């Protein structure tokens with residue numbers, strides 16, 4: 001069954017524990033934690049100290065999405081804060097050597113590692129790393145903000161990643177504009193993890209929203 005990872009970007013930070021408890025109670029599988037630096041993306045969110053607080057109050061798997069220009073610089077802090085999975089953007093990396101070093105570094109610390117691609121970045125850009133990844137994150141909106149509309153081109157990328165998986169073990173995650181309808185398209189195409197921010201946190205009935213994604 002598909003995993004549902006609500007993005008806490010859409011949570012109410014004044015009531016964060018309450019929001020985290022509610023999504024866990026209603027069957028969310030992971031917490032998707034969007035880190036934005038105001039440089040790689042035109043928005044600022046939250047960093048590793050809040051992640052450490054989240055870790056103290058939730059048992060859910062912590063799926064950290066780094067939308068930052070220099071992921072290597074801060075990766076130790078996110079490892080220490082309790083991330084289970086660290087996903088960085090291929091567009092933030094300056095060379096294949098540095099990308100391979102970062103993948104290896106995260107694995108050496110017994111954390112899962114993912115690479116994310118923006119809407120305009122083709123799957124071919126990350127093909128050489130696929131066998132070493134635990135997850136590929138397909139962005140179905142331009143990273144930076146919640147509440148945007150799903151871009152259909154993500155479907156072809158999900159299918160391509162599914163076709164290429166063969167002996168590799170990576171999960172396919174999709175993020176941006178996910179609701180019951182777009183989520184179904186992604187599941188049918190082969191997505192393993194659906195990230196949903198506004199659809200879950202702004203729902204009058206969060207249980208129904210999570211159920212509808214599954």
Ligand SMILES: O=C(CO)[C@@H](O)[C@H](O)COP(=O)(O)O
Pocket residue numbers: 007009010032034065141142143144145146147148175176177178195196197198199
């Ligand atoms: O990474 C991002 C945005 O950059 C996402 O995780 C959004 O937070 C998803 O929000 P919705 O599109 O589901 O509202």
